[in-house]
Amino acid sequence: MRGVPLQELLNEAVRVCADGLNAELCKVLEYQPQDNRLLMKAGFGWHEGLVGVATVGADMASPSGYALHTGKPVISNHLENEERFRTPELLLVHGVRRAINVILQGDGTPYGVLEVDSRSPGEFNEADITFLQAAANLLGMAIERQRHEASLQAALDYHKVLVNEINHRVKNSLQLVAAMINLRAGAAGDPTEVLREASSRIAVIAQAHERLTGSSDIARIDLAAYLGATCKDLAHQMNDCDIEFTAPASIAMPTDRAVRIALILNELVINACKHGFRKGAVRVWVTLKRSEPERMRLVVRDNGQGLPPGLDVANASTMGLRVVTALVQQMGAKLRVETSSAAGTEFVLDCPILAPEA
Numbered sequence: 001m002r003g004v005p006l007q008e009l010l011n012e013a014v015r016v017c018a019d020g021l022n023a024e025l026c027k028v029l030e031y032q033p034q035d036n037r038l039l040m041k042a043g044f045g046w047h048e049g050l051v052g053v054a055t056v057g058a059d060m061a062s063p064s065g066y067a068l069h070t071g072k073p074v075i076s077n078h079l080e081n082e083e084r085f086r087t088p089e090l091l092l093v094h095g096v097r098r099a100i101n102v103i104l105q106g107d108g109t110p111y112g113v114l115e116v117d118s119r120s121p122g123e124f125n126e127a128d129i130t131f132l133q134a135a136a137n138l139l140g141m142a143i144e145r146q147r148h149e150a151s152l153q154a155a156l157d158y159h160k161v162l163v164n165e166i167n168h169r170v171k172n173s174l175q176l177v178a179a180m181i182n183l184r185a186g187a188a189g190d191p192t193e194v195l196r197e198a199s200s201r202i203a204v205i206a207q208a209h210e211r212l213t214g215s216s217d218i219a220r221i222d223l224a225a226y227l228g229a230t231c232k233d234l235a236h237q238m239n240d241c242d243i244e245f246t247a248p249a250s251i252a253m254p255t256d257r258a259v260r261i262a263l264i265l266n267e268l269v270i271n272a273c274k275h276g277f278r279k280g281a282v283r284v285w286v287t288l289k290r291s292e293p294e295r296m297r298l299v300v301r302d303n304g305q306g307l308p309p310g311l312d313v314a315n316a317s318t319m320g321l322r323v324v325t326a327l328v329q330q331m332g333a334k335l336r337v338e339t340s341s342a343a344g345t346e347f348v349l350d351c352p353i354l355a356p357e358a
């Protein structure tokens with residue numbers, strides 16, 4: 001019972017049970033809840049080709065169905081005169097005269113029924129029930145072990161898939177970091193500031209990993225929660241800046257794309273806080289919306305002094321806007337900006353949620 005594959009065990013069990021009860025036929029029936037029938041999983045003494053194919057009804061009018069649903073052993077010693085049950089076709093065809101059925105119990109739901117049948121006259125008795133039920137109980141344990149092993153195997157398979165996906169994610173993230181460092185190489189700027197902004201970009205990517213911890217689907221991420229967390233991190237990091245974030249309950253987005261959106265958000269919010277100041281704290285409003293069927297819209301607005309006159313966002317040579325422009329292009333998104341020294345600056349990013357079909 002420890003090591004033998006279940007089918008072999010069942011095959012052996014039907015042979016032993018027929019033998020033990022001095023009968024010609026025996027079968028293990030597995031319950032198929034979807035059509036309320038019992039399928040022959042193992043058989044001894046039956047015509048060729050029935051195992052895995054033949055079924056009997058599992059309704060209360062069949063002896064096996066009765067045993068299954070009530071859990072009580074059923075003896076029918078005179079099938080031809082039986083009034084409680086109808087005789088299943090399978091038994092008629094094989095000339096069965098008497099039958100004995102006991103339940104095969106699993107841990108939770110019953111597995112099915114163990115049935116011994118005979119063509120000879122004579123009677124099954126209480127001792128036969130005791131024997132057969134004991135055999136069924138042993139089999140039940142083996143079946144349970146098998147089910148348990150199958151679910152462990154499924155968990156293991158799932159983990160293998162997950163580890164692969166995680167490796168893939170980590171690789172993508174590191175590539176993104178490397179690409180941004182490359183973009184930066186050679187450009188001028190205050191080194192402290194440069195490193196601080198680089199570290200905030202890496203933190204944005206790390207935040208995605210954080211949010212995916214414990215998730216069963218790491219290929220997708222909830223954009224609303226992710227951007228919310230990014231804004232929270234930024235609020236910590238930027239002084240004199242008040243960031244307000246509004247978003248719908250959730251937007252599931254492919255993780256690679258969501259990370260890019262978060263990187264854009266990071267640049268825009270840092271800029272708003274850094275360059276937008278007038279007097280006192282800058283306010284930044286970040287709004288995420290779902291728009292036409294599969295698109296999202298992200299608005300980053302500040303009440304600062306507005307962009308310097310003549311600044312061409314799409315062709316700027318500075319790092320932050322170059323990162324933004326590159327990411328916008330990669331995603332097939334659109335970015336427009338409205339700015340004035342009176343009203344501040346508003347960036348509107350409009351982006352398909354899913355990657356365009358390759």
Ligand SMILES: Nc1ncnc2c1ncn2[C@@H]1O[C@H](COP(=O)(O)OP(=O)(O)O)[C@@H](O)[C@H]1O
Nearest residue numbers: 271272275276304306307308318319320321345
């Ligand atoms: N929200 C904003 N308000 C005012 N000026 C901005 C804003 N966003 C960007 N700018 C201007 O655009 C310039 C380029 O930004 P960016 O490419 O991020 O470089 P950096 O932030 O390193 O200066 C900034 O130096 C700033 O003058």
Ligand SMILES: [Mg+2]
Nearest residue numbers: 270271320321
């Ligand atoms: Mg910047």
